[in-house]
Amino acid sequence: MDIPRAGFIFLFLPNRSRNVMKYPFVQDVQIMLAERHGGIRAEITVEQPPPEMKADLTINAFKLAKPYRVAPPVLAAEITEFLQGHADVEAAELAKAFVNVRLKPGALFRDSVGDAAALLGGALLPAEQRRRVLVEFSAPNTNKPQHLGHVRNNTLGQALTALLRAAGHDVVAVNLINDRGIHICKSMITYQRFGNGETPESAGKKGDHLVGDYYVKFDQEFRRQLAALKAARPELAEKDGDELFLETEIGRATQDMLLAWEQGDPAVRALWQTMNGWVIAGFNQTYARMGIVFDKLYLESNTYTLGRDLIQDGLTRGVFQKRADGAVFIDLESDKLGQKVVLRSDGTSVYITQDIGTTLLKQNDLRPDRQIWVVGDEQIHHFKQLFAILRKLGHAWAADCHHLAYGMVNLPTGKMKSREGTVVDADDLFDEMEQLAREECQKRAGDAAVANLGERGRVLGMGALKFMLLKVNAKTTMMFDPNASIQFEGDTGPYVQYAYARISSILRKAGPDDFAGIADWSVLGAPEEKALALGLAKFGQTVQDAGAVLEPSLLANYLLDVARAFSRFFTECPVLKAPTPAQKRARLELCVRTRQVLKAGLDALTIGTLDAM
RNA sequence: GCGCCCGUAGCUCAGCUGGAUAGAGCGUCUGCCUCCGAAGCAGAAGGUCGUGCGUUCGAACCGCACCGGGCGCACCA
Numbered sequence: 001m002d003i004p005r006a007g008f009i010f011l012f013l014p015n016r017s018r019n020v021m022k023y024p025f026v027q028d029v030q031i032m033l034a035e036r037h038g039g040i041r042a043e044i045t046v047e048q049p050p051p052e053m054k055a056d057l058t059i060n061a062f063k064l065a066k067p068y069r070v071a072p073p074v075l076a077a078e079i080t081e082f083l084q085g086h087a088d089v090e091a092a093e094l095a096k097a098f099v100n101v102r103l104k105p106g107a108l109f110r111d112s113v114g115d116a117a118a119l120l121g122g123a124l125l126p127a128e129q130r131r132r133v134l135v136e137f138s139a140p141n142t143n144k145p146q147h148l149g150h151v152r153n154n155t156l157g158q159a160l161t162a163l164l165r166a167a168g169h170d171v172v173a174v175n176l177i178n179d180r181g182i183h184i185c186k187s188m189i190t191y192q193r194f195g196n197g198e199t200p201e202s203a204g205k206k207g208d209h210l211v212g213d214y215y216v217k218f219d220q221e222f223r224r225q226l227a228a229l230k231a232a233r234p235e236l237a238e239k240d241g242d243e244l245f246l247e248t249e250i251g252r253a254t255q256d257m258l259l260a261w262e263q264g265d266p267a268v269r270a271l272w273q274t275m276n277g278w279v280i281a282g283f284n285q286t287y288a289r290m291g292i293v294f295d296k297l298y299l300e301s302n303t304y305t306l307g308r309d310l311i312q313d314g315l316t317r318g319v320f321q322k323r324a325d326g327a328v329f330i331d332l333e334s335d336k337l338g339q340k341v342v343l344r345s346d347g348t349s350v351y352i353t354q355d356i357g358t359t360l361l362k363q364n365d366l367r368p369d370r371q372i373w374v375v376g377d378e379q380i381h382h383f384k385q386l387f388a389i390l391r392k393l394g395h396a397w398a399a400d401c402h403h404l405a406y407g408m409v410n411l412p413t414g415k416m417k418s419r420e421g422t423v424v425d426a427d428d429l430f431d432e433m434e435q436l437a438r439e440e441c442q443k444r445a446g447d448a449a450v451a452n453l454g455e456r457g458r459v460l461g462m463g464a465l466k467f468m469l470l471k472v473n474a475k476t477t478m479m480f481d482p483n484a485s486i487q488f489e490g491d492t493g494p495y496v497q498y499a500y501a502r503i504s505s506i507l508r509k510a511g512p513d514d515f516a517g518i519a520d521w522s523v524l525g526a527p528e529e530k531a532l533a534l535g536l537a538k539f540g541q542t543v544q545d546a547g548a549v550l551e552p553s554l555l556a557n558y559l560l561d562v563a564r565a566f567s568r569f570f571t572e573c574p575v576l577k578a579p580t581p582a583q584k585r586a587r588l589e590l591c592v593r594t595r596q597v598l599k600a601g602l603d604a605l606t607i608g609t610l611d612a613m
Numbered sequence: 614g615c616g617c618c619c620g621u622a623g624c625u626c627a628g629c630u631g632g633a634u635a636g637a638g639c640g641u642c643u644g645c646c647u648c649c650g651a652a653g654c655a656g657a658a659g660g661u662c663g664u665g666c667g668u669u670c671g672a673a674c675c676g677c678a679c680c681g682g683g684c685g686c687a688c689c690a
Contacts, residue, residue: 050633062632062671072670097670098633141690181690242689327688336616337686344688351690380617381685407618408683440652460652472626475618477683479625488652490638491626498652506649545629557627560637571645571654613652 023111025088032082042067055100062097072097109521112537113593122540124168135161136174137374142279143187144212148409148424155469157374158292159552159605166604167547175294180301185257186218187211207278306357335388370400377405407477433461459608467493471556499563503595504611519589523582528569535565539597559601566594
């Protein structure tokens with residue numbers, strides 16, 4: 001019963017036989033082998049040889065043995081002999097079953113970076129493989145401000161959206177705001193009691209932070225009442241807070257407020273409107289700083305009842321069953337997911353019921369070929385159940401639903417805990433990053449004034465933060481050390497941004513004459529030049545691969561490789577002071593290509609660039 | 614108890630559908646700014662890829678078992 005996977009692969013894995021960057025000698029090898037071995041045309045991929053091999057590319061004959069049914073050394077020998085006579089090839093050497101190929105520089109640069117449109121356009125999938133994709137991410141609760149965990153979610157969702165768009169998909173970014181429920185009422189009830197009409201303006205703080213303060217206050221008040229309750233009734237000492245929620249005065253009052261909200265009580269609704277407005281205004285500032293734009297917004301207050309009708313429908317069709325106590329459940333044993341209640345015995349819906357409803361709503365509203373949820377990995381089981389239920393309801397598109405599960409962000413001290421005050425606030429974190437970035441800029445400028453210091457701080461600070469979150473696998477439970485892990489050196493966003501800025505600087509200094517005519521690639525050939533060009537050539541395939549497996553980290557790590565290759569090139573090969581005008585021209589062209597790839601790649605991760613930093 | 618994820622250098626992490634002597638950054642040590650901005654470059658040291666079997670011409674990667682860590686298995690969201 002692995003239908004979802006099958007659908008996933010069908011939709012998203014690019015056809016590997018299509019070479020984005022075409023090396024003609026590879027195709028010639030393919031034709032040669034077909035002629036010799038009964039017309040078989042197997043896919044031939046080029047790989048990167050170990051540096052000590054002094055080769056540019058390598059063909060691995062081990063992988064060809066199976067389709068051709070010929071021993072690897074035999075095939076390798078045939079290929080080597082063939083390539084030794086090929087016009088593009090400078091040398092072809094046989095090593096075990098590997099054929100190490102050194103290309104003539106003219107051919108190497110022509111086929112890797114010669115065609116700018118092909119290089120950058122290589123990211124785009126052919127039209128028939130493009131899809132309409134709905135990406136839901138962020139999905140915040142409107143009871144407190146966002147923290148580092150949300151930042152990872154936001155960054156992943158935003159980058160995934162941009163990445164899929166870079167691959168040619170039509171992506172709709174969706175946010176489902178959880179703006180109702182008992183947790184929202186907690187902030188409301190304490191505000192009602194202790195707020196004294198305070199507003200974000202009067203308090204001088206963002207609305208989400210203000211409301212969050214009252215959420216914290218609720219917890220304090222509740223724990224105070226809980227302690228008093230346990231003191232008065234020692235037999236309750238062993239019970240936990242959740243069990244005794246309704247035994248406390250404030251818990252009872254909060255529950256009553258939720259009921260009043262559901263019945264449309266005007267006063268409760270008005271307070272709710274006001275406080276939610278504050279929070280959402282605050283969220284919008286946070287999103288703006290991250291550069292996030294949603295195409296579509298859903299409010300849970302509008303959608304939370306949707307699933308209920310669907311349950312009734314499924315009940316009549318026998319998908320769901322009713323228990324003696326009135327609760328409705330579905331049997332997911334065939335998917336090894338047990339049983340799942342979808343309607344409580346009192347007829348109210350549970351979390352998954354709402355999700356069924358909103359999933360159908362999104363499907364009907366936006367007609368995507370595929371839905372993706374960016375949600376933490378603790379909900380893996382929930383989504384397995386959700387997708388199984390959708391399948392059982394007969395929705396074929398459920399096979400194209402996917403939960404992008406990401407791991408937690410832990411601190412050196414362990415998990416973030418609001419009660420212990422170890423939560424890293426998103427807005428504070430942004431401030432610190434920008435401050436750090438400004439200091440770094442100023443440090444390098446000495447006493448001189450730095451132009452656009454604020455802008456530089458924003459681009460570099462946010463770039464460092466996003467890159468740090470994106471360079472690790474989404475599913476990795478990652479460590480965040482506030483004091484040490486924000487770096488501007490080494491494997492970082494600013495390292496990539498720095499390469500971009502340095503190229504920009506070079507291009508500024510070059511005169512118009514330096515760009516005259518067409519680059520003659522045959523004058524290049526230094527190892528650093530070749531490594532850079534061969535690296536750039538992988539851009540398109542990397543974007544497609546990263547999009548296919550929904551993994552921005554592939555692209556982030558690729559950009560580090562490119563930036564590193566550029567830095568090496570840059571120290572070893574003078575550009576503006578190249579030995580000959582022809583070399584200067586060609587190296588400038590290589591710089592332009594590198595800049596284009598870095599820009600396109602950072603764009604696909606939603607990380608900004610600066611022409612000077 | 615059952616299920617999912619993770620154990621790779623002192624630390625944080627890569628390792629592309631199994632392929633050549635396992636990589637990067639940080640940290641430590643050593644060089645390089647009269648030469649396109651040193652947020653850089655070059656080099657050194659540092660690993661029984663958790664353990665053991667198995668599959669394979671070949672395993673960090675696939676299979677099984679075990680050890681260690683995390684997360685799930687609600688009429689919570």
